[in-house]
Amino acid sequence: MKILVPVKRVVDYNVKIRVKADGTGVETQNVKMSMNPFDEIAVEQAIRLKEAGLAEEIIAVSLGVTQSQETIRTALAMGADRGILVETDEALEPLGVAKCLQKIAEKEGPGLILMGKQAIDDDANQTPQMLSALLGWAQATYVSKLEIADGKAKVKREIDGGLENLEIALPAVLSVDLRLNEPRYASLPNIMKAKKKPIDTMSPADLGVDVSPRLVTLKVTEPPKRAGGVKVESVAELVDKLRNEAKVI
Amino acid sequence: MEFALSTEQEMMVETARRIGEQFGLDYWRDHDERKAFPREMWQAICDAGLCGVALAEEHGGSGLGMIELALAVEELCAGGAGATLAQIFMLNPIFGGVAISKFGTEAMKRDLLPGLVSGKINFCMALTEPDSGSNALEVRSFARADGNGWRLNGRKIWITGVPDAQKMLVIARTKKVEEVERKTQGMTLFMVDVGREGLTHQAIAKLGTNTLSSSNVFFDDVRVEPDEVVGTVDGGWPQLLEVLNTERIMTVAGCVGAARLASRLAVEYTSERKVFRGAPVGSYQGLQFPLAQCHAETQSARLMNLKAAWLHDQGLPYGSEANTAKLIAAQALSKTTERAMQSMGGMGYAKEMHVERLWRDARLFRFAPISEEMILNFIAQHDLGMPRSY
Numbered sequence: 001m002k003i004l005v006p007v008k009r010v011v012d013y014n015v016k017i018r019v020k021a022d023g024t025g026v027e028t029q030n031v032k033m034s035m036n037p038f039d040e041i042a043v044e045q046a047i048r049l050k051e052a053g054l055a056e057e058i059i060a061v062s063l064g065v066t067q068s069q070e071t072i073r074t075a076l077a078m079g080a081d082r083g084i085l086v087e088t089d090e091a092l093e094p095l096g097v098a099k100c101l102q103k104i105a106e107k108e109g110p111g112l113i114l115m116g117k118q119a120i121d122d123d124a125n126q127t128p129q130m131l132s133a134l135l136g137w138a139q140a141t142y143v144s145k146l147e148i149a150d151g152k153a154k155v156k157r158e159i160d161g162g163l164e165n166l167e168i169a170l171p172a173v174l175s176v177d178l179r180l181n182e183p184r185y186a187s188l189p190n191i192m193k194a195k196k197k198p199i200d201t202m203s204p205a206d207l208g209v210d211v212s213p214r215l216v217t218l219k220v221t222e223p224p225k226r227a228g229g230v231k232v233e234s235v236a237e238l239v240d241k242l243r244n245e246a247k248v249i
Numbered sequence: 250m251e252f253a254l255s256t257e258q259e260m261m262v263e264t265a266r267r268i269g270e271q272f273g274l275d276y277w278r279d280h281d282e283r284k285a286f287p288r289e290m291w292q293a294i295c296d297a298g299l300c301g302v303a304l305a306e307e308h309g310g311s312g313l314g315m316i317e318l319a320l321a322v323e324e325l326c327a328g329g330a331g332a333t334l335a336q337i338f339m340l341n342p343i344f345g346g347v348a349i350s351k352f353g354t355e356a357m358k359r360d361l362l363p364g365l366v367s368g369k370i371n372f373c374m375a376l377t378e379p380d381s382g383s384n385a386l387e388v389r390s391f392a393r394a395d396g397n398g399w400r401l402n403g404r405k406i407w408i409t410g411v412p413d414a415q416k417m418l419v420i421a422r423t424k425k426v427e428e429v430e431r432k433t434q435g436m437t438l439f440m441v442d443v444g445r446e447g448l449t450h451q452a453i454a455k456l457g458t459n460t461l462s463s464s465n466v467f468f469d470d471v472r473v474e475p476d477e478v479v480g481t482v483d484g485g486w487p488q489l490l491e492v493l494n495t496e497r498i499m500t501v502a503g504c505v506g507a508a509r510l511a512s513r514l515a516v517e518y519t520s521e522r523k524v525f526r527g528a529p530v531g532s533y534q535g536l537q538f539p540l541a542q543c544h545a546e547t548q549s550a551r552l553m554n555l556k557a558a559w560l561h562d563q564g565l566p567y568g569s570e571a572n573t574a575k576l577i578a579a580q581a582l583s584k585t586t587e588r589a590m591q592s593m594g595g596m597g598y599a600k601e602m603h604v605e606r607l608w609r610d611a612r613l614f615r616f617a618p619i620s621e622e623m624i625l626n627f628i629a630q631h632d633l634g635m636p637r638s639y
Contacts, residue, residue: 069256070256070259073256073260074263077260185263185264186260187264187296187297187298188261188297188298188299188311189298189311191260191264192257192311194260195257
């Protein structure tokens with residue numbers, strides 16, 4: 001079985017995000033970029049499946065600017081076998097990404113697509129669901145435990161108020177949650193080996209996908225600063241404030 | 250000139266950053282308190298291939314250079330360890346690794362290097378003696394010919410990491426001073442077992458760097474086998490110098506990482522701490538200027554160290570650069586930890602804030618592995634061409 005793992009290049013989680021002065025987006029110049037942490041969990045899970053003899057090949061895919069190659073290299077250094085870069089300078093939206101991944105999946109024929117439940121930059125949480133619909137494959141989102149056997153995936157999903165157990169047929173799209181595993185760091189010998197692993201580069205047009213944005217960003221602003229809290233004297237005052245000031249009850 | 254890191258170097262630094270973070274401030278506070286060798290972290294470092302950065306691929310290393318080793322050590326130290334972690338890199342990949350891979354026999358390389366890279370074998374190095382510190386030519390420990398091998402007698406002091414090591418690189422005279430024309434002749438390097446009969450050691454109570462013990466070592470008729478010679482019999486002095494020079498680069502990498510760490514702790518604390526009028530104390534120039542000065546000095550030392558490492562990797566002389574970087578880095582680290590503590594006020598004195606450990610540890614590097622004064626002597630004599638003063 002092949003496993004396809006999409007990996008996104010995002011602003012590193014340690015970086016304090018700054019809004020650009022002209023309000024068109026967030027500052028990414030001279031800012032440390034890394035692999036989306038949820039995608040790292042997906043890569044780790046794919047490697048564990050391969051180590052357990054349940055997969056033969058792991059393909060890491062990234063979409064975006066040339067430097068997304070570095071994100072693929074990180075996946076290769078962790079243990080993925082080869083990479084595919086869909087190179088474009090367009091600002092990508094979930095549907096465009098899902099369409100490209102659909103084409104790649106149709107060509108590569110993976111038994112499993114493992115991906116982060118969302119990316120920590122736009123937090124859209126849409127691409128896995130859209131991809132599963134486009135492919136007509138089963139899906140399970142927010143996976144926190146995974147077992148593969150007899151062409152099926154047994155998963156535990158993290159849902160509001162508890163855990164849900166599902167059994168779905170492969171091929172399938174799984175989006176992974178934080179508690180699935182703890183990703184390994186790339187060892188130096190593997191970093192050196194990753195240098196020699198192949199990365200195919202193509203454009204969205206090569207895949208026959210139009211990724212031009214469907215949405216227009218009007219303005220990006222900082223969230224309003226949190227005002228300090230106040231102490232109330234009594235329950236009556238609290239209820240009064242909730243009703244008349246906050247207007248939540 | 251090229252200052253950008255390659256993708257591989259960046260990934261390696263990221264791996265080092267993560268290990269540094271995983272074995273962070275609390276891990277080191279605990280090990281410092283218990284005077285315990287940071288075994289778990291060293292194993293993680295070896296597992297990630299960061300002990301073998303600069304050792305040959307055929308022996309399990311990655312065949313990279315001092316630049317990569319310096320980058321990895323700095324990042325590991327910046328996570329929470331401070332500069333003392335760099336000392337373990339001196340013990341293993343330098344004293345063990347450089348000595349064996351440059352001057353050791355094929356059998357030694359085959360038997361010891363893979364264990365070094367994987368973390369199974371730890372090393373230490375016995376050079377300094379009670380009457381032979383900065384003047385290493387005064388070494389008196391003597392290996393007397395005995396059959397096809399030697400018998401070693403003498404005393405060493407300030408030997409780092411002995412109780413946690415299996416192998417010791419010993420520098421001893423094999424010809425008495427009276428028998429040679431120059432003092433640089435008649436020295437030999439040996440690689441002996443720490444547990445060998447006649448070798449005893451005793452820890453010295455000290456100020457800091459508590460996770461690595463510093464010991465008095467006594468050789469009482471210790472048997473040395475013929476295949477335990479590293480390099481040339483009676484010709485060990487220039488070989489020793491080659492090993493020691495790379496040690497400077499490790500020291501600076503550790504000092505720079507520790508200074509970054511102390512600076513970060515000070516900035517974090519002073520950005521939150523408010524004393525007067527609701528403004529954080531970090532907004533005062535009186536606190537900012539000294540920390541900014543320390544940062545500038547640390548960065549300058551870092552740059553000079555990477556130049557030394559680059560020269561080393563090109564096979565060019567790098568002694569002046571390595572010594573210059575060591576002088577500035579150790580001073581910048583001392584100053585940074587001092588200013589960080591002062592910026593935190595009384596809390597800087599508390600164990601829970603971690604700066605007091607970095608402050609204690611930092612003091613060592615102003616005289617070890619080489620003193621400020623000896624570096625200034627070196628610069629005056631070799632870089633400025635002034636007469637030898639000592």
